[in-house]
Amino acid sequence: MKKTGAExxxxxxxxxxxxxxxxxxxGAVIPAFDAMLNYPKLHFVLVRHEQGAAMMADGYARASGxxxxxxxxxxxxxxxxxxxxxxxxxxxSPVVFITGQVASNLLGSDAFQEVDMTGxxxxxxxxxxxxxxxxxxxxxxxxxxxxxxxxxxxxVLIDFCKDAQIAKTEKxxxxxxxxxxxxxxxxAAAEKLERAAELIRAAKRPVIFAGHxxxxxxxAKEVQKFAERTNTPVAMTLLSLGAIPSSHPLSLGMxxxxxxxxxxxxxxxxxxxxxxxxxxxDRVTGNLKTYAPMAAKIHVEIDxxxxxxxxxxxxxxxxxxxxVMADLDPLIPNAxxxxxxxxxxxxxxxxxxRDILGQPGTNGKLHVPQIISDIWKVTxxxxxxxxxxxxxxMWTAQYYQPEKPYSFITSGGAGSMGxxxxxxxxxxxxxxxxxxxxxxxxxxxxxxxxxxSTAVQENIDIKIAIMNxxxxxxxxxxxxxxxxxxxxxVHLKNPDFGKIAEAHGIPTRKVMTSGEIHSAVEFARKTPGxxxxxxxxxxxxAVYPMVPTGADLHQMIRRPSPEEKE
Amino acid sequence: xxxxxxxxxxxxxxxxxxxxxxxxxxxxNIESLAVGRTDNPxxxxxxxxxxxxxxxxxxxxxxxxxxxxxIDVQDVTGQPAIARDLALIKVKxxxxxxxxxxxxxxxxxxxxxxxxxxxxxxxxxxxxxxxxSLNELLRPFGxxxxxxxxxxxxxxxxxTGVRHTPGVExxxx
Numbered sequence: 001m002k003k004t005g006a007e008x009x010x011x012x013x014x015x016x017x018x019x020x021x022x023x024x025x026x027g028a029v030i031p032a033f034d035a036m037l038n039y040p041k042l043h044f045v046l047v048r049h050e051q052g053a054a055m056m057a058d059g060y061a062r063a064s065g066x067x068x069x070x071x072x073x074x075x076x077x078x079x080x081x082x083x084x085x086x087x088x089x090x091x092x093s094p095v096v097f098i099t100g101q102v103a104s105n106l107l108g109s110d111a112f113q114e115v116d117m118t119g120x121x122x123x124x125x126x127x128x129x130x131x132x133x134x135x136x137x138x139x140x141x142x143x144x145x146x147x148x149x150x151x152x153x154x155x156v157l158i159d160f161c162k163d164a165q166i167a168k169t170e171k172x173x174x175x176x177x178x179x180x181x182x183x184x185x186x187x188a189a190a191e192k193l194e195r196a197a198e199l200i201r202a203a204k205r206p207v208i209f210a211g212h213x214x215x216x217x218x219x220a221k222e223v224q225k226f227a228e229r230t231n232t233p234v235a236m237t238l239l240s241l242g243a244i245p246s247s248h249p250l251s252l253g254m255x256x257x258x259x260x261x262x263x264x265x266x267x268x269x270x271x272x273x274x275x276x277x278x279x280x281x282d283r284v285t286g287n288l289k290t291y292a293p294m295a296a297k298i299h300v301e302i303d304x305x306x307x308x309x310x311x312x313x314x315x316x317x318x319x320x321x322x323x324v325m326a327d328l329d330p331l332i333p334n335a336x337x338x339x340x341x342x343x344x345x346x347x348x349x350x351x352x353x354r355d356i357l358g359q360p361g362t363n364g365k366l367h368v369p370q371i372i373s374d375i376w377k378v379t380x381x382x383x384x385x386x387x388x389x390x391x392x393x394m395w396t397a398q399y400y401q402p403e404k405p406y407s408f409i410t411s412g413g414a415g416s417m418g419x420x421x422x423x424x425x426x427x428x429x430x431x432x433x434x435x436x437x438x439x440x441x442x443x444x445x446x447x448x449x450x451x452x453s454t455a456v457q458e459n460i461d462i463k464i465a466i467m468n469x470x471x472x473x474x475x476x477x478x479x480x481x482x483x484x485x486x487x488x489x490v491h492l493k494n495p496d497f498g499k500i501a502e503a504h505g506i507p508t509r510k511v512m513t514s515g516e517i518h519s520a521v522e523f524a525r526k527t528p529g530x531x532x533x534x535x536x537x538x539x540x541x542a543v544y545p546m547v548p549t550g551a552d553l554h555q556m557i558r559r560p561s562p563e564e565k566e
Numbered sequence: 567x568x569x570x571x572x573x574x575x576x577x578x579x580x581x582x583x584x585x586x587x588x589x590x591x592x593x594x595n596i597e598s599l600a601v602g603r604t605d606n607p608x609x610x611x612x613x614x615x616x617x618x619x620x621x622x623x624x625x626x627x628x629x630x631x632x633x634x635x636x637i638d639v640q641d642v643t644g645q646p647a648i649a650r651d652l653a654l655i656k657v658k659x660x661x662x663x664x665x666x667x668x669x670x671x672x673x674x675x676x677x678x679x680x681x682x683x684x685x686x687x688x689x690x691x692x693x694x695x696x697x698x699s700l701n702e703l704l705r706p707f708g709x710x711x712x713x714x715x716x717x718x719x720x721x722x723x724x725x726t727g728v729r730h731t732p733g734v735e736x737x738x739x
Contacts, residue, residue, distance in 0.1 A: 118580065122587055127634040130580070147634060180576055180609070181637040305628040 002168040005134030006035035009098070009160070012141035014041055015174055018069050020060065020429050021045070022053035026073020027113055028100030031165040045429070045458055048450035050077050052422040054084020055448065057095045059426030061088070062409045063384060063434075065216070067148050068426065071098040075113030078159075079120065083416055085155050086124045090413025091239060092212060094153035096144050097121075103163040104132040117159045126154030132161050134169035139178070146177045151184025152303040153216060185302060188317035188324045196274075196298045196315045197331035203272035203296075205340045206232045209255065212239035212412075213277015213302060219322035220244065220405040223276060226325060230335045233344060235263050237278050238397055241408040246381065246401030252344070253401070256284040257547045258394040261354075261556055262347035264547070268554040269343075270295045277301060277321040280310040281413065286553035300324050354544075354559040364513040366537040368392055368467050372399035374517045375437060375465070378525070383435040384409070386427050388420030388444035391473035394543045396439045406431075418447030424462045425455055435525070436461070442468040442494050452504045455530040463524040464532045466497055469539045477542045481557065501532040508532045568597065569623040570649060570719050573612040573630055574637040577603060581635045585612065588629050594618060598651070600716030609637065613649075613718045646722040652691045652715040654679070655701065658708035659686045667707060674700045685710060 003011070009032060013021070020043040025033045036042060047053040050072040057068030072081050078099040088095045102111040118128045127147050129140045137160075144156040200206065214223050224244045227234050234244050235255040244251055252263040267273070273295045278284070285291045288310065299306075299313035300321055307316040317324050372395055375383070381403040387393040387410045402408050409427055411419040424438035445466050455462060467473075476490040501508035507527045509520045511534065524531040544559035575581045582601060589596055598615040616623060623641060630639040659667050667686055668678055676690035688704070690697055694717065701712070 119583070122584060123591060179634060181574075181631075182634045303632070305625065305632050307628075309625065 001172075002170055003172050004031070004035060004166060004168050005131070005137045005160070006032040006165040007038070008134060008137040008169060008172050009141060009165070010036055010039045010042065011172065012138050012174075013069065014039060016141070016145040017066060019043060021069040021071060022047055022056040022060070022426065023071035023098075024048075024050050024053060024073070024077060026075075026077045026100060028074035028102060028162045029071065029077075029098075029160070029165070031162060032071070032098075032100065032160070035165075045425075045454065047422070047454050049448070050080035051084055051418065052448055052451040052454060054081045054095070054097065055087065055419050055422035056426030056429070056451075057097075058084060058088045058091075058093045058419075059386060059409055059423030060430045061093050061095050061426075062091075062423070063406060063427035064430035065218075065406065066094075066430070067145050068093070068095040069098065070095065073100040073113065074102055074117070075115045077113075078115055078117045082120065082124070083414075083418075085121055085157065087411050087414040087416045087419060088155040089124045089126070091411065092153050092216065093155065094148040095155045096148050097125075097155060097157040099157065099159050100165075101130070101159045101161045104161040105163070107132075107161070117157065121157045124155070125157045128157040128159065130159045130161070131164050134164050134167045135171045137164070137169070138171055138173065139175045142175050143177055143179060147179070147182065151182075152213075185304070185319045186323050187327060188300070188319040192315055192317055193324075193328055193331060196317060196328060199272055199296050199298060199315060200230070200274065200332050201335075204337065205270045206230070206272040206274060206337065207252070207266055207270040207295075208232050208234045209237070209273060209275040209278055210234050210240050210243035211237045211276055211278020213300075213321045214243045215240055215405045217277060217302075217320050217322040219276070219325055222322060222325045222329075224248070226329060226332070230332060231337045231341065232274070232335075233266060233341065235259070235267060237281070237284060237412070238410060239408075239412045240278070240405075241397060242402030242405050245403045247403060254397050256281075256553075257286070258398065258543055258545065260351050260398070261545050261558060262344060262351045264545075264553045264556060265347045266344050267292050267295075268552075272296050272298070274298045275300065276325070279303075279306045282310075282549075285310065286547045286551055286555075290552040292553075354561050364515055366511065366514055366517070366535055367541060368395040368535075368537050369399045370514055371465065371467070371517055371535055371537070372396050372439065375521055376400045378518070378521055379435055379437075383407070383437050384427055384431055386410070386420055386424035386436065386438050388438075388440040389415045389417045390441045390444060391469075391477060391541075391543050392439055392441045392467040394474075395467075398543075417441075417444035420444060421448050421455075421464060422451045424464070425451060425458070425460050428460050428462050432461075436463070438462055438464045440464065440466055441473060442466055442470065442492055442497075443472045445497075446494075449500070452500070452506065452530070452532075456504050456506060459529050461528060462530055464530065465524075466532065466534050467537050468494065468497065468534055469537050469541070470494055471539060474543070476540070480540070480542065481546070482548065497532065497534040501534075506530050506532050508534065511535045567617070567620070567643075569616050569618060569620075569641055569643045570647070570717065571612075571614045571616070571623070571627060571630070571639055571641050572719055573614065573639045574604070575610050575612060576635040576637065577608055577610040578635065581610070584633050584635060585614070585630065588626060588633070589616065592622070592626065594622075594626065598714070598716045600718045613716065615717050642719055642721055647719050648722060649693060649717055649719040650691055651694055651697055651717045652689070653697045653701075654713050655688045655690065655704055655709060656711040657686055657688065657704045658684060658710060660684060663707060667704070670700070670703055676700060
């Protein structure tokens with residue numbers, strides 16, 4: 001029996017396990033949307049701007065580990081996805097983007113709403129496809145999902161010509177993947193495993209780096225066991241917070257630019273780094289010339305292009321983290337590193353003394369760390385936290401200490417403001433049983449504020465907390481630290497976010513003092529559906545510690561100590 | 567230094583763009599590029615010559631392998647390989663000069679493939695140096711036009727330049 005390209009699209013997508021997708025229709029995808037009505041299994045979330053759809057699909061993918069799907073029309077609909085595609089690409093998020101395209105005979109003719117979407121998305125997708133015939137649909141969709149989720153995951157775009165949506169085909173059956181040049185590695189080479197094992201056995205001051213790849217490959221438990229068995233502390237990247245429980249004595253928390261001092265000091269003093277599924281982002285390393293100078297580096301990474309890109313690996317184990325760890329495990333005996341760990345404990349004590357939460361005399365003023373910490377306490381570290389980008393993002397990373405993987409969703413590599421609200425909506429669709437918080441700044445929130453309507457339309461139960469300091473806070477902080485406090489284009493004259501919430505029918509609270517935090521958070525938790533909390537926080541506070549761009553990792557700008565603060 | 571990369575790629579639209587895009591993003595200039603079908607009509611072979619440091623070219627090579635449509639890439643620089651370019655050179659030639667130019671061409675095992683009243687077209691295959699040398703010798707006569715096909719390369723001996731076969735696990739880095 002023949003079916004239209006549009007019908008084959010939806011059947012193929014359902015076959016891949018998709019039940020929810022995000023998007024906005026338009027001329028070049030009307031046939032696809034028409035056919036979608038025949039597949040009530042699919043829950044379609046109508047967004048207000050395609051960027052929101054991209055970020056929701058990404059949030060969905062990161063929260064579930066499954067492939068997210070976003071769909072938009074040709075031309076401006078497609079280009080509105082671009083930032084979201086880039087975000088997914090930078091953070092290895094499996095998302096399939098479907099864009100409408102003009103009829104195949106009009107390709108390249110500047111037809112209405114025509115844009116070269118495969119060209120535009122080429123450098124920011126893992127792969128992309130152009131469908132010009134209904135015969136290609138089943139094969140393409142299957143390969144797109146396979147590429148998106150396998151190996152190092154990433155976004156895949158399918159540009160789907162309108163005539164191919166309408167025309168009929170007999171090729172409707174599930175095809176086999178037929179990709180001559182795509183074979184993601186799984187196992188690392190045996191002789192390299194042995195070399196890595198030698199380094200691990202000889203190490204006196206080892207540190208494990210748990211990257212996003214640990215979460216993606218589902219290796220969190222294995223990594224924790226390995227760390228416990230070998231008595232090795234674990235530092236996490238921004239994207240992998242929760243890879244091992246934050247309360248675990250071996251957890252060093254987040255590494256890098258805004259990582260805690262004791263974590264970065266441990267890295268700098270280590271004699272072995274076992275980097276698992278991470279890529280040594282410049283926010284992680286600081287000055288490369290002085291980076292972990294005494295440490296041998298074992299780099300376990302599925303993407304060979306990451307090997308020796310930033311940090312030269314003494315041993316590169318190209319493969320899937322979970323598989324490589326399983327292969328490596330039998331080669332490594334149990335070990336103790338008591339001296340090393342007690343040294344780290346000393347550093348940790350010193351860091352804790354400088355912790356703002358331990359310091360008295362905040363006079364009821366609202367500090368973001370306090371808010372995040374209070375949310376952490378009442379949610380017992382088990383909520384799914386989604387952030388936007390900026391100061392609040394770093395504070396959330398520092399003070400919301402998740403106990404399990406898939407608990408912290410943020411735009412890391414792209415650092416894209418506006419991500420928080422839509423990603424939280426997507427995450428809630430993936431994990432309806434989890435408590436989901438969107439921690440956003442006043443700047444980023446306004447970039448995708450329109451998606452409040454989507455949250456209401458879907459009655460999606462997320463708690464939105466705006467850290468409202470009337471500044472583009474992180475830029476302000478940089479201007480304070482590095483540009484002599486010459487504030488350029490960072491002050492925001494904001495609307496009354498409470499009234500915006502009310503206009504949407506969203507329950508809301510304004511919080512001005514620290515004494516009100518607890519009742520506001522409880523109000524949000526007890527009220528079903530979306531809730532918006534508007535926290536008017538200290539305006540000119542800085543995120544500490546901070547490694548200035550290009551500085552040595554151990555040369556942090558520290559939090560002022562209690563004495564210094566006086 | 568100059569690097570020669572061989573890439574086996576899927577023979578389908580857009581693949582050349584994907585390859586070229588990697589070089590463009592890194593601000594690399596492609597010195598020479600030759601693409602054509604192999605004995606398998608689904609697979610094309612590219613020979614890419616670039617100027618760059620070994621570290622940079624190693625990274626490009628890894629990124630090329632990562633492209634979904636690229637089946638394999640090998641840097642054959644410094645390996646025993648046959649490298650050939652083909653050029654057509656249209657040179658000014660009055661009837662009185664024809665013999666001299668033809669003699670020059672013969673030294674280079676080049677062929678005269680077109681004769682007009684006041685010009686000749688010479689076809690030459692060989693290494694870049696060889697083509698460059700003939701070019702220099704013909705320059706005084708007046709070169710009207712020149713076209714090169716781009717360098718193609720093949721490893722000597724039994725090595726094929728394909729290190730992993732489709733369906734088999736990728737080679738370790």
